[in-house]
Amino acid sequence: MTEGQIHNWFDKQKENLSDELLTKLRKTDPYVFEHMMIELMTRMGYKGADGEAFVTQKSNDGGIDGILNQDALGLRKIYVQVKRYAxxxxxxxxxxxxxxxxxxxxxxxxxxxxxxxxxxxxxxxxGKKFNIRLIDGEALTKLMIEYKVGVQVQHTFELLEIDNDFFDKRDN
Structure with missing residues (x-):
């Protein structure tokens, strides 16, 4: 198997995982889904080192599902709305x-x-006009896979090659 075939195989596996993840997310309880999205944003670093992240109450939340305070005083905030749609x-x-x-x-x-x-x-x-970052299902699953939210490493493989520098140093 060539390196290109290996990359293609891994890309296909990631695509299949993305599809499965999106299907699972669409079946998740909406309030649990809100918590998952705040976890994703936290893992992406939007909470900040001394900040906090939380999901707002289930009802009367003023259209805001989650808030990430990027600093300890809550002066820089990110407001999040999530919709678990078909x-x-x-x-x-x-x-x-x-x-x-x-x-x-x-x-x-x-x-x-x-x-x-x-x-x-x-x-x-x-979204562009109002400075609202839009994340659709496809982008969402890519981010979840990249930041390992809702997924886990099953196997790790190493692809090794000859270290020519190692041999060149010995030949001189």
């Missing part, structure tokens, strides 16, 4: 506009919106 239930412009309004009420200039589905073109345009 594949065919895309997030539209109105939902992003509503989240922008919720952010405005918090005095926030930006936020993160995470979904297990996708965003419409108009939602993507609104």
């Amino acid at each position: 594949e065919d239930n895309t997030v539209g412009r109105q939902t992003i506009s509503q989240f922008h309004g919720d952010l405005d009420l918090q005095g926030a200039g930006s936020g993160v919106f995470i979904t297990t589905s996708a965003f419409t073109r108009s939602a993507e345009e609104a």
